[in-house]
Amino acid sequence: MSKNALFSIAAAVCLAACTTPAPRTPAPPPPANVPPTVVIPERYVSAEDPRDELDSLATWPAEDGQTWLIATAKSTHSLVVFDADTGERLRSFGHKGQAPGEFKRPNGIAVQGDHLFVAERDNHRVQVFLLPDFTPLGTFGADQLRSPYGLWIHESAPGEYEVYVTDSFMEGEHYDVVPPFDQLDRRVRRYRIMFGDDQARFTVRDEGSFGDTSEAKALRIVESIAGDPAQQRLLVADEFTSGEGGTHASNLREYTFDGKPTGRELPVGTFEAEAEGVALWSCTPDAGYWVAADQRYPQTHFLLFDRDTLASRGGFMGEVTAHTDGIALHAATTAAFPAGALFAVHDDKAVAAFDLGEVARALDLDTRCTQ
Numbered sequence: 001m002s003k004n005a006l007f008s009i010a011a012a013v014c015l016a017a018c019t020t021p022a023p024r025t026p027a028p029p030p031p032a033n034v035p036p037t038v039v040i041p042e043r044y045v046s047a048e049d050p051r052d053e054l055d056s057l058a059t060w061p062a063e064d065g066q067t068w069l070i071a072t073a074k075s076t077h078s079l080v081v082f083d084a085d086t087g088e089r090l091r092s093f094g095h096k097g098q099a100p101g102e103f104k105r106p107n108g109i110a111v112q113g114d115h116l117f118v119a120e121r122d123n124h125r126v127q128v129f130l131l132p133d134f135t136p137l138g139t140f141g142a143d144q145l146r147s148p149y150g151l152w153i154h155e156s157a158p159g160e161y162e163v164y165v166t167d168s169f170m171e172g173e174h175y176d177v178v179p180p181f182d183q184l185d186r187r188v189r190r191y192r193i194m195f196g197d198d199q200a201r202f203t204v205r206d207e208g209s210f211g212d213t214s215e216a217k218a219l220r221i222v223e224s225i226a227g228d229p230a231q232q233r234l235l236v237a238d239e240f241t242s243g244e245g246g247t248h249a250s251n252l253r254e255y256t257f258d259g260k261p262t263g264r265e266l267p268v269g270t271f272e273a274e275a276e277g278v279a280l281w282s283c284t285p286d287a288g289y290w291v292a293a294d295q296r297y298p299q300t301h302f303l304l305f306d307r308d309t310l311a312s313r314g315g316f317m318g319e320v321t322a323h324t325d326g327i328a329l330h331a332a333t334t335a336a337f338p339a340g341a342l343f344a345v346h347d348d349k350a351v352a353a354f355d356l357g358e359v360a361r362a363l364d365l366d367t368r369c370t371q
Helices: 006-019 181-186 356-362
Strands: 037-039 054-061 067-073 078-083 089-093 106-112 115-120 125-130 135-140 148-157 160-167 188-195 202-210 222-228 233-238 251-256 261-265 275-282 288-294 301-306 312-317 327-330 341-346 350-355
Touching (some): 067 106, 078 106, 106 160, 115 148, 125 148, 233 275, 233 288, 275 327, 275 341, 341 356
Parallel strands (some): 054 327, 106 148
Antiparallel strands (some): 078 089, 160 188, 222 233, 233 251, 275 288, 301 312
8 A cells, every 4th residue: 555645644534533523432552462573584585577566365276286376466457376386477367458357456366266356446346267277257346346455255155155345445636535434334345156056157146335434443444354254253454544643553453244343453553554464374173373464664574363362473574575465375285385385475576485384383383283
């Protein structure tokens, strides 16, 4: 998210707050007794290509045993496929346009089975493909979405998906002004997608939108979203921060699967910069950790939280990985990563990989996460 726009955004939110008064709630205390951040070297950083402007990531296990790491490339209006084990660039797919298989500023991406979902900010839609050939199957959301960014998908029944799409539409001449609070109940839109037996045809049901509209808990700038089916919990990253001297800090905010805000979030000050990518590391059906990227300068910090309590379990940083937007956590074994890997965008130009076994050992995490 652009840093240059934050001052004008902050002013706009202040004006919105003045015209829509809301009771203030006491801020929770800053986080205490947080384990220190450790340095864990990247297993690789791919070759840089500044033309792409990479944003979000997803993984897909191919039939030949290879694992793909698929990235959205906003400036080239395409998808880039990497070998997840080595970081080698394998191919790119798509170009600018509105036809099937074309994109305009693709941002969020998610894989469920062999289905690939891509949110396109400037085509105002989600496009669906069948892997491995990137066969276009159709689109949805164009009648409701204004600026779709992030995606998270839950398979609620065989061939039936709940799709959550963050919609970070803005106002103003340069689209850098947060809308009034009464419009922020549309920050996340929910769809139910049902595939036929051939896995190529699907139907869509719009199940409405949600978002807290209170001054204290509203979702001002949204992108990343992730869920935990075992807990029926969604975590939405609100990137907005009111800046130095302000009262609103970037955070992860909790919702139920049916879109009800719980009011729960991490302690103020958990994120020193912006809460960006978020993912669940599910080690067993009921144990694991949330991982979130804190876009600090000069390097990204990756913060871990207990799956159940959201208590801090420490954090780590790489040797070079910086300005991270999207992350993807692949807990399954691959040839190069027996305990799985965390993948992160590096400086909009490359992808970086961290060994989850090394992360677990460095932070003294549950041993079940490396088995």
